[in-house]
Amino acid sequence: DPQAAIRLQEQLIAGDLMRRRREFVERWLTPAEREVVQLACKGLDNLTIARRLHKSERTVSNQLSHVYEKLHDWRGSPDDSITDRNVLIASLSPYFTLTGMQGT
Numbered sequence: 001d002p003q004a005a006i007r008l009q010e011q012l013i014a015g016d017l018m019r020r021r022r023e024f025v026e027r028w029l030t031p032a033e034r035e036v037v038q039l040a041c042k043g044l045d046n047l048t049i050a051r052r053l054h055k056s057e058r059t060v061s062n063q064l065s066h067v068y069e070k071l072h073d074w075r076g077s078p079d080d081s082i083t084d085r086n087v088l089i090a091s092l093s094p095y096f097t098l099t100g101m102q103g104t
Contacts (some may be wrong), residue, residue: 021095028070036063040085041093064088 025034039049046064050057064085071091072083 018095021092024071024074025092025095028074029067033063033067036060037067037088037092038096040064041089041096043089 025037029037035053036049039052044052046060047057049055050060053060067088068083071088072081075083075087075091077083
């Protein structure tokens with residue numbers, strides 16, 4: 001059945017993408033960066049994240065900048081492309097949603 005084959009292929013692709021997301025979060029990010037990313041994926045702004053984690057807003061901004069650089073490299077993005085908060089959320093929020101890691 002061609003439709004079943006297509007569904008199976010889509011499931012395999014989705015599973016591989018989730019594995020890659022998990023690898024990025026668990027291997028590329030520091031625990032502090034993970035905390036910040038979890039909250040950013042919930043839609044919180046830098047000031048709210050900073051208050052919640054008892055950090056300065058500048059520290060949160062710096063941590064997100066480092067995450068953007070890592071995400072850019074991990075995704076294999078062209079040098080002239082932009083990796084920003086929107087790309088971060090689109091790339092990683094499914095990981096936090098599906099793993100139940102909703103942040104604090």
